[in-house]
Amino acid sequence: MEIEIATIGGYEEVGRQMTAVRAGDDIVIFDMGLNLSKVLIHDNLQTESMHSLDLIDMGAIPDDRIMSELSGEVKAIVPTHGHLDHIGAIPKLAHRYDAPIVGAPFTIALVEDQIQDENKFTVNNDLVTMEAGETMSIGDHTELEFVNVTHSIIDAINPVLHTPEGAIVYGLDKRIDHTPVIGDPIDMDRFREIGRDGVLCYIEDCTNANKKGRTPSEAVAREQLQDVMHSLEDFDGGIVATTFSSHIARVSSIVEFARDIGREPVLLGRSMEQYSGTAERMGAISMPDVDMYGHRQSVDRAFERIMNEGKENFLPVVTGHQGEPRAMLTRMGRGETSYDLEQGDKVIFSARVIPEPTNVGQRYQSETLLGMQGARIYDDVHVSGHLSQEGHYEMLDALQPENVIPAHQDMKGFSGYVDLAASQGYKVGRDLHVTTNGNVIQLVE
Incomplete structure (x- = not known):
């Protein structure tokens, strides 16, 4: 059977992931993501009303025109999880393919939200949920399986x-997490079984491939967060926390520790309400009596209530950990809300800066504005959702793939993974395929 892999997006940057695998006449597309930095660099850009070709030209979504070079039929579009760099282009591209979108339940719920917000295209692809551990037939000779992994969503x-x-x-x-705060541990036993059966190709996320050691468990981040927040139990000023809205485990920990220190948690921001509200409706988490506000007027009223009743009684959990211009924390730093930041107030960043120039610059600006108002910054109370070098070594050891394709980085970001793979006997140009966007790699002729 002929096997081809089209590396469409995410092979020159962190973002806009999209890869297509052709096995005979059957094609499966993995991910259709957005490059957020290409959107955030523009002021008040509304992607929901934009044409896909304009977004392709500005580098915001994958250029899927290379799909015309694959001779087969797309049988499924498979997002791996609900982060926008993996699902954000689905409303712009999925309608081009007569194929269902197949994902885990929470991912599909988020995809449905994305489709409903779309104003330019009508996306009528069937939405199909499949749990980790389940399989489905793709054509007559191939089968799709979901293996449970741990990540920051x-x-x-x-x-x-x-x-x-x-x-x-x-x-x-993913990261290799044996003690996640929510959900099951990564299924390394299944990966080893798949490795023993034979892996033709492994496509790997290289976000942290240049970092030595092992990425800690989310349980470690939870302990760090508990230590920071409990140390502020006797503080009688304002405390604000920010993290990835999609990081449900982290948000739930912040909510729990806020109550431990006698403060009422309030979730503020459109994406904060979307992700946590969806997770609660699906039964993935339970956060009874936690107020969530996404619309601007509702958020402004919540800030007014906090100030009227005393900010020492509340802990707002807000969007803006990357310094996004329209996010809640950035507005607070600019003095555009009624929340009065004063000398000594605490701002907890339970997130690291995504290492991309737009994010780094925006985060610097946000922290500077907060500091000018007297806020004290608690930075990087966080663990990554991505493998570091020893995790990559463990995955290669478990799978023993014949071919490896690094992804989810640029050439500089690939370097650590290339060195690691080379130390395990792989060779660039033979079975280690360092590629760019818009290429097709033929593994079996």
């Missing part, structure tokens, strides 16, 4: 396409 999976030539393992995004 719930319901993350690594899809595996089983073909007569061996398995194609799409390894974006």
Whole structure:
């Protein structure tokens, strides 16, 4: 069976992930993501009303025109998890393919929200949910399997396409976490079984490939957060926390520790309400009596209530950990809300800066504005959702793939993974395929 892999997006940057695998006449697309930095650099850009070709030209979504070079039929579009760099282009591109969108339940719920917000295109693809551990047939000779992984969002999976030539393992995004705060541990036993059966190709997320050691468990971040927040139990000023809205485990920990120190948590921001509200409706978490506000007027009224009743009684959990211009924390730093930041107030960043110039600059500006108002910054109370070098070593050891394709980085970001793979016997140009966007790699002729 002929096997081809089209590396469409996410092979020159962190973002806009999209990869297509052709096995015979059947094609499966993994991820359709957005490059957020290309959007955030523009002021007040409304992508919902934009044409896909304009977004392709500005580098915001994958250029899927290379799909015309693959001779087959797309049978499924498979997002690995609900982060926008993996699902954000679905409303712009999915309608081009007569194929269902297949994902884990939380991911599909977020995809549905994305489609409903779309103003330019009508997306009528069937939405199909599949749990980790389940499989479905793709054509007559291939099978799709979801393997449970741990990441900084719930319901993350690594899809595996089983073909007569061996398995194609799409390894974006994960960390090896045996003690997650929410959900099951990563299923390393299943990865080892797949490795013993034979892996033709492993496509791997290289976000932290240049970092030595092992990425800690979310349980470690929870302990760090508990230590910081409990140390502020006797503080009688304002405390504000920010984290990834999609990081349900982290948000739930902040909510819990806010109550431990006698403060009422309030979730503020559109994405904060969207992710946590969806997770609660689906039963993934339970946060009874936690107020969530997403619309601007509702958020402004919540800030007024906090100031009227005493900010020492509340702990707002807000968007803006990357310094996004329209996010709640950035507005607070600019003095555009009624929340009065004063000398000594605490701002907890339970997130690291995504290492991309736009984010780094925006985060610097946000922290500077907060500091000018007297806020004290608690930075990087966080662990990454991505593998570091020892995790990459463990995955290669478990899967023993015939071919490896680094993804989710630029050439500089690939370097650590290339060195690691080379130390394990892989060779660039032979079985280690360092590629860019818009290429097709033929693994089996």
